[in-house]
Amino acid sequence: MxxxxxxxGSLTPxxxxxxxxxxxxxxxxxxxxxRSKKVFTHAYxxxxxxxxxxxxxxxxxxxxxxxLAFLANSLIMTVTFYAFHLTKKYVGSxxxxxxLIIYWISFEHLHYNWEASWTWLTLGNNFAATPSWxxxxxxxxxLGGTLWILIINLLIFRIFQNVKLKKETWRIQTPxxxxxxFFLFIPLAISLYTYFSFEEVKExxxxxxxxxxxxxxxxKFKEPDIKHLDKILTQAKSKYTEKTALVIAxxxxxxxxxxxxxxxxxxxxxxxxxxxxxxxxxxxxIGAATYKFFEKELSRAAFKxxxxxGFVEQYNSSLFLNKKHEPSIIHKSKLVPGVEAIPFSNIFPxxxxxxxxxEGGSGTLGIEDGPKIFTATDxxxxxxxxxxxxxxEWVAEQCRQGAQVIxxxxxxxxxxxxxxxxxxxxxxxxxxxENRKYVARSANTGTSAIINQRGDILKSTDWWEEDVLRxxxxxxxTPTFYTKYGNVLGRSLSFVTALLLLFTFVKRFKRLSSHK
Numbered sequence: 345m346x347x348x349x350x351x352x353g354s355l356t357p358x359x360x361x362x363x364x365x366x367x368x369x370x371x372x373x374x375x376x377x378x379r380s381k382k383v384f385t386h387a388y389x390x391x392x393x394x395x396x397x398x399x400x401x402x403x404x405x406x407x408x409x410x411x412l413a414f415l416a417n418s419l420i421m422t423v424t425f426y427a428f429h430l431t432k433k434y435v436g437s438x439x440x441x442x443x444l445i446i447y448w449i450s451f452e453h454l455h456y457n458w459e460a461s462w463t464w465l466t467l468g469n470n471f472a473a474t475p476s477w478x479x480x481x482x483x484x485x486x487l488g489g490t491l492w493i494l495i496i497n498l499l500i501f502r503i504f505q506n507v508k509l510k511k512e513t514w515r516i517q518t519p520x521x522x523x524x525x526f527f528l529f530i531p532l533a534i535s536l537y538t539y540f541s542f543e544e545v546k547e548x549x550x551x552x553x554x555x556x557x558x559x560x561x562x563x564k565f566k567e568p569d570i571k572h573l574d575k576i577l578t579q580a581k582s583k584y585t586e587k588t589a590l591v592i593a594x595x596x597x598x599x600x601x602x603x604x605x606x607x608x609x610x611x612x613x614x615x616x617x618x619x620x621x622x623x624x625x626x627x628x629x630i631g632a633a634t635y636k637f638f639e640k641e642l643s644r645a646a647f648k649x650x651x652x653x654g655f656v657e658q659y660n661s662s663l664f665l666n667k668k669h670e671p672s673i674i675h676k677s678k679l680v681p682g683v684e685a686i687p688f689s690n691i692f693p694x695x696x697x698x699x700x701x702x703e704g705g706s707g708t709l710g711i712e713d714g715p716k717i718f719t720a721t722d723x724x725x726x727x728x729x730x731x732x733x734x735x736x737e738w739v740a741e742q743c744r745q746g747a748q749v750i751x752x753x754x755x756x757x758x759x760x761x762x763x764x765x766x767x768x769x770x771x772x773x774x775x776x777x778e779n780r781k782y783v784a785r786s787a788n789t790g791t792s793a794i795i796n797q798r799g800d801i802l803k804s805t806d807w808w809e810e811d812v813l814r815x816x817x818x819x820x821x822t823p824t825f826y827t828k829y830g831n832v833l834g835r836s837l838s839f840v841t842a843l844l845l846l847f848t849f850v851k852r853f854k855r856l857s858s859h860k
Contacts, residue, residue: 346397453834475799756790
């Protein structure tokens with residue numbers, strides 16, 4: 345599992361056999377009538393190795409937070425696998441193996457839509473480094489990749505189970521081998537045909553993407569914001585032309601963005617409009633940390649003021665200045681668990697004290713009530729901040745609202761030179777395929793890139809280098825099936841999961857009752 349994952353090994357074909365050993369372990373425990381807790385133990389060990397082996401780089405930001413994430417995510421995966429074992433044990437073998445697909449896709453869908461969300465290891469993300477294999481994500485999203493992986497693993501497991509354990513001949517396996525080949529190569533062939541025959545929708549716009557390369561540990565939160573903003577604007581001016589339609593700068597490029605209700609009096613706002621005036625009033629999209637005051641506590645992100653009545657909410661914001669210098673702000677809403685959002689702190693307020701502290705703040709931030717987009721002079725774009733870029737359905741909703749290009753701003757420097765920032769950048773390629781939109785990605789220190797409508801990286805920057813990209817992108821207003829309908833697979837199987845789990849526990853109760 346680790347070796348197959350992007351940039352942890354990137355041996356993508358291994359993903360189609362990566363579950364087979366664990367399936368053999370479960371089969372052995374079941375056939376020997378060992379207690380079910382052995383399945384739980386072995387599965388937990390497997391998923392813990394998987395979590396640590398693929399996301400160990402989180403340790404660079406917080407050892408405690410990373411350890412908790414490894415333990416918790418491994419547990420959730422194990423519970424899902426254990427549910428499959430129970431269905432297989434109490435309902436039947438065929439139903440059990442089918443339930444593994446149903447439960448796992450439902451688990452991944454749930455992981456996109458609850459407070460303790462950590463969707464980094466969604467199985468469909470395994471193809472982030474090989475986008476030509478999964479062009480049909482424009483219909484299924486990444487959950488289609490999860491389905492593909494599990495079907496092939498189960499078929500290969502069944503073949504070797506028949507040969508090694510049941511001592512059947514290879515000749516008898518011919519129908520299964522053909523079926524495996526069909527499910528493996530037909531989706532691949534369809535994708536490759538789509539990839540090589542794909543014609544982009546063309547509506548050109550020139551953009552400039554800035555990578556300032558400011559050290560998040562040493563400089564970004566310790567030196568004056570003005571110094572960093574001056575650097576970013578100087579970089580933008582160096583690549584700007586009269587054709588430039590948008591300048592993009594990274595997440596929290598302005599660390600102290602100030603009060604949103606008084607943003608026009610901010611020194612940073614004045615700097616931005618001065619730069620716009622020197623660049624033919626080109627629209628600028630930039631990340632900023634902002635806040636707002638309220639008389640009442642409107643959400644759990646509100647903190648009581650220590651020096652008077654009222655409350656304050658802090659935000660990780662997207663700041664946009666149009667050609668007329670009019671500012672608009674959209675708040676990041678898919679927040680990093682443990683840093684920007686404390687899961688279930690509305691139920692257990694003391695959890696806020698356990699927030700992982702990083703430079704720039706900690707604790708639950710304020711969010712929007714749903715996805716939103718910005719309108720530039722003559723086109724619309726999706727503002728996607730960092731962690732939001734791994735939420736396919738969130739980005740699809742922005743595209744559903746009319747976004748013609750996806751603009752990602754991020755600061756991946758927290759993870760240092762590890763697979764973390766490379767994985768994050770690769771996931772952006774999947775968003776491009778799902779919606780058939782160009783992606784413009786501005787990273788503070790990670791990989792900034794321009795990605796086309798089929799997921800190819802047209803231009804990218806190197807790690808830990810100051811750079812600026814200028815590229816002509818192609819806008820696309822035509823929605824894909826996935827853009828229109830989102831994770832149909834996840835929603836449908838989540839309903840089936842509820843019924844199947846209920847049926848499993850009824851069968852288990854009846855068996856236990858009959859043995860009394």
